[in-house]
Amino acid sequence: MLRLTEIKLPLDHAAEELPAAICQRLGIKAKDLLEVSIYRRGYDARRRSRILLVYTVDVSVANEAAVAKRLAGDRHVGPTPDMAYTFVAQAPGGLQERPVVIGMGPCGLFAGLILAQMGFKPIILERGKAVRERTKDTWGLWRQSKLNPESNVQFGEGGAGTFSDGKLHTQIKDPKFHGRKVLTEFVKAGAPEEILYVSKPHIGTFRLVGMVEEMRGNIEALGGEVRFQSRVADFDIADGQVRGVILADGSRIETRHVVLAVGHSARDTFKAIYDRGVYVEAKPFSVGVRIEHPQSLIDTARLGPNAGHPILGAADYKLVHHASNGRAAYSFCMCPGGTVVAATSEENRVVTNGMSQYSRNERNANSGIVVSISPEKDYPGHPLAGIDFQRYWESRAFEAGGGTYAAPAQRVGDFLAGRPSTACGSVEPSYKPGVHWTDLSQCLPDFVVEALREALPAFAKQIKGFAMDDAVMTAIETRTSSPIRIKRGDDFQSINTRGLYPAGEGAGYAGGILSAGVDGIKVAEAVALDMTGGTASGGARGESTEW
Template sequence: MVKNLQIRLSLVEEAQKGSLKQRAAKYLGLSEAEFVLKILRKSIDARKPDVIFNYKLAVFIGEDVPSNTHIFDYKNVSKSRPVHIIGFGPAGMWAALRCLELGFKPIVLERGKNVQDRRRDLKAINQDHCVNEDSNYCFGEGGAGTYSDGKLYTRSLKRGDVRRIFESLVHHGATEQILVDAHPHIGTNKLPKIVQNIRETIIAHGGEVHFNTKITDFVVRDNQLKSIVLNNKNEMEVERVILATGHSARDIFYLLDRKKIALTAKSFAMGVRIEHPQHIIDSIQYNCGGQRHELLPAAAYSLVEQVKGRGVYSFCMCPGGFIVPAATAPGEVVVNGMSPSRRNNPFANSGIVVEINVDEDIRNYERFGALKGLEYQKDLERLAFTSGGRTQVAPSQRVTDFVEGRISTDLNPTSYQPGLQSAPLHSLLPRLIGSRLRKGFEEFGKKMKGYYTAEANIVGVESRTSSPVNIPRNKNLEHPEIKGLFPCGEGGGYAGGIVSAAMDGERCAEAAAKGF
């Protein structure tokens, strides 16, 4: 017999070993020896002073606990028909894994380096302010997701099987805790090994993964994609191509536009990253005076406000994390956030961004057509570069000074390794962004008492929240003009994070396989 239970434990009970099973036994009227528990979901409710741990449980009475539901049947595809996959971020990785299951040979072409060699280029951008255009926090094995918090929360529940993606991650080395937590994450220190394991699975079953391989041209005849050009010299014949290059592969957008392959401008969001001492966020969220209990994770938050007809909201909130330089070319400054698995850094950071409606907000960029959002994005990143001192040092301001229109005479300590430069972001940011951010921060301070504080810095700019360009596709997930081309993931405008990109990668693999 199997029963489902929901049990709530206080912080005191959570700290007591065995209390969960004791409570379940009392509820069921059974001895603890008569059943086995399996935790299905765990969440924390900190809305009131007394923190509560919520558990959703499956109780197995006289039955064995089943193993995870998904069995991944990866076939030997060394002699199978190929599907070419451009990009080896989450969309490309799961497209390749799904090809193995479907009996097709994935040939992955990644412009960047493998996950180990990538580390040198991340060190170079942090310490020497040197940006490698093909190997950075966005490009390379695992894409932008590899060196990130590894947040796995998604609202894209109708696009695919979320549980299947989680179990695939566990299969490749992630902790089973991600199957339980309401807001699961893996951590930037653990993701690289998982990414490497996925690559090894692909190669072990006959697939191919090629690094330092950049797509520089598409050869199209009679509206059919016939071949791709690699590194401006080698031409490779193709039948089915999954384009999973991510939201920062601007050269791909320029290439498609130059070849007059249909693109459309897409609304996106831009703003800044705010950084607080973690103890401030803990104090607000847990009502703990800044000293959170050891059983409580570093506190997170999610904020949204409508200001002058546009959403202002938190994005990619990283508790116990750090801010990193996410530029993909010289002459720009872009910031992003990430956390280690333990989220034990003394800072909390989050993007705070403003919705940009490309049809109404940036009419001065109409001459760029489908790339107008991209060009607006680039201009703001160049502004951050010059105002930070023309290195990877980022322009920054205390949030209270930003809102009140003052230059910060000094800045708070930061996790951002290249360093910060005081800059008048209140006057530098375009009005459509800056004015909404100022109002948004005031409102957020009302929702979270203590959030609006001189102890927090804002850092510019947070500009790579999503793709400003959409690569269209039809109901079969194929480009409406180019047969054999399947736009995929964040770069195509069809995902917004690791899990949704992975699910879209699987769908595109299935669609490409049907086309044969």
């Protein structure tokens, strides 16, 4: 088959216009176009009055070799790559050791699934509860201000990505099409097939819950084992080799292969591995606020007269501003038609995040507006100092919110003017369990306040109304990414601890559902090869994206 890119058609084009455009591009007659498969569909909104759909398609044509030869110089036409997933190994009969996967977010879920599909019968340890029980606990915080530190937005089956927008796009390099394997498994588990071809696919929380359950069932049917409420408290490491893990109840599991896929908020686990001598280094992350606007404002600003078109859906945005104080302020984890949610995992701290359902039909758009920080400038001296930095400002936010898990909030107009807010305006905050109107400068670092006050008017030049007086800011967003990196080598193992495979967002090698799933696949392959005497490569630093 041939792959054609950059086929542009009007937003409301007729169905027959796509094959006609393909034939025109290839210089063939309609009867010679045998098959068409849409690989990707996005849109070009640079001219809001004339938005174009942009297609990448795979086609089968008569006399394909001749057509390909004739168009050899066309950079938009080439052979369709083989995207089929191939397992790197199969577990030998009689294999006694079972690999252990710690954490069942996207990374741990796919590491466990791939290992199970290769016959290694992994044991997956998840400190939180199964996804439906976890959902009830999470609603307990949102509706009743009752936090379960082991079952919440951060901990439990499905990981932090379950309570997010369910974004499935990433900027990582993926030459082996592992991302396609992730999307294919999601579709098999109940995701809509459109995630295979739309340019910015998403799923939403409600659909993710059922998908996670289906994938867990597949793992168990293949001989894998999932143990909930099984927190790993310690690691048995001797002579630079993992020999087992110790659970909080004192029980021990012997293994020489441990996938550490614990997410960015497993602070006690980070300390446990550091105390055991595993190499850990501090890494940059960002802190800031969640901002809410009417979704209609964002739709109009981004899509103009095409706002509300069913193909385009709720509009998103991506913004960045380099402030005069040397900091970068940028949008993060933008949730069209979503809500702001409580995302703390520790008592007496407030953390915010955003989520959307598949429909993205809530009245507000929300996004993190965050400011970059770094170990060198802001938390020097200790590999785990970023955790202390997060905790300090999360505690300040808890106090500023009134000490009830309400989030401190402020209208943008008041924030820019440097005065406290006392009530909402036309934009009603969506954060549950509620907000406390105040002055956010008391729970944000001074340099963050300075950068945000400069960035918001700058963003308004790109999106009209972005700095509107009544837009709502809630604090604090601190869990943008892991504050540490557990450095690994080309074999995906810790650089000083054999058998320990740091993986996903918590280890500093992913930044969203899709990239975490891809990293889980890569690490599972490395484990399988090591257990069968093969070799792996490509464990260099991953590219962080967003939830």
